[in-house]
Every structure is written in structure tokens, then in C-alpha cells.
Amino acid sequence: MNPVIELILNRKSVRAYDAREISEQVKDGILKATLRAPTAGNMMLYSIIQVQDQSIKDTLARTCDNQPFIAKAPLVLLFLADYQRWFDYYIVSGVKELCERNRVPMRKPEEGDLFLACCDALIAAQTAVIAAESVGIGSCYIGDIMENYEVHKELFHLPRYVFPICLVCFGYPTQGQKERELTRRFDEKFIVFENQYKRLDRASFEEMYRDLHERTFKDRETLEGARNVGQLNYLRKFSADFSKEMSRSVRAILAAWKED
């Protein structure tokens, strides 16, 4: 099989790391590859912060929904959707004066710009994940970095037009992680459509979730009061406190982004 596809098919999230450090040379290789990621208009609408300070890693382990493995990761990269750099450059370049000359108001970064910057940052992050995987380094995304905006803003000195979209932990996997089974995915027919979006009906959902239901519920009728995967997911994820905090925090980021 094509070795790149084989690498991708065998990738899994790694949450326990060997004591082995990641050398500067290996890290540089990963970062070089990361910066070659496709980027909207070749603008590189993202920044990356390497979290080296142990006390910051310790804080993140708490503020990102209490995930202690973050503090133990040899390499932690924070990916930021970043319109601040371009906007600062517009100001430095005299765009304000240009707009005055043209008698038009100067536009500020808006929602579309934010989403585009998020695309850039996430594509860069996934490029780092695959580059790391190719040299035997495992990784795990931390979506909870979108929580506790006020703490992270102060911790990393984030300006207004910078959105912390994901954190990624990297490290050589422990033997246990190497041996762990791959997670399963839903069948392609429920995810990949032809030409048009297809909403699923009850029968399709039953088929889609059958395997996961059987593995999760085994011989039990209920789990944590839930009767199926939909109910369990709603309780554990969608209506969990971390999800509510994430929405609160993202609203705060958006409010700062859109302030007049």
C-alpha cells in the first residue's frame, strides 16, 4: 500500500508519552512541514505557540477540562487562528489613510475572516500531526483550549483578533499506546454523499450506530441512565459542563472580536 495512506490509516490519538524527548532537529522538521500546509491566499492566517514552560503546561492540564496528560507531553503546540498580524500590517501599511483617501470606512476582521483563519490553523495543525506521525511521534488534539478564554488570553497574551482554535500534544507513544486498537469509524455511506446532502432517517441511524451500540451497551439495557448511543452522547458530551463552558468562552471571544 502507498506508505502515506498506510501511515494515515494506522494513526491514532496518543495520550501517554515515553520519557524520550523530541530532539530540536526532529521538532524543526515537523515545524518546517507544518508551515508548508495550504493556507488561504497564502496569507498564513495562523500562529503557533510552542508551550515549553512546565507551569503553563500544568495550567493547561487544568483549564482544558482537567486532562493531566497535557502536562506530561514533551511537545505542546497551540494553534491560533490569527487575523491580528494582517490587521496590524494593514495599519502599519497605511490602509487607514488609503481608506480615508478613497472615502470608504476601513473594514475590520469579521466572522468570515475568523472562519478562514480557523481553517488555516486547523490545516496547519493536521499537517503537524501527520508530519509527527511519519517520524514515530504520536499526538492528540485538545479541543478544550476553546474553554476559559479569559485565562488563556492572559496566559498567552492573546490580542483581540487571535482565536485559540486547538492545542496539540506530541510525544513518542508508550508501548501501551502502540498496542491500543484503532478506534472505529462510521461507514463511509453515512458520511460521504454524492452531489447533495442526505439527511438520515431512523432506519439509517439504527444501522449507522448498531456496531457502536452493541460494543457500548453489551448486555446492559441502560448506561448512566441512557438507553442508546444518542442519549449517552448527549449526556456525556453535548450537554456536559465542558460543552457549555466552551460555548460561553467562544461567545466571549466572538464578542471581543466584534467589539466596535
Ligand SMILES: Cc1cc2nc3c(=O)[nH]c(=O)nc-3n(C[C@H](O)[C@H](O)[C@H](O)COP(=O)(O)O)c2cc1C
Ligand atoms: C477537534 C478535536 C478535539 C479533540 N479534543 C480532545 C481532547 O480534548 N481530549 C482528548 O483526549 N482527545 C481529544 N481529541 C481526540 C479525539 O478524541 C480522537 O481523535 C477520537 O476519539 C478518535 O480517536 P483516534 O484519533 O484515536 O482515531 C480531539 C480531536 C479533535 C479532532
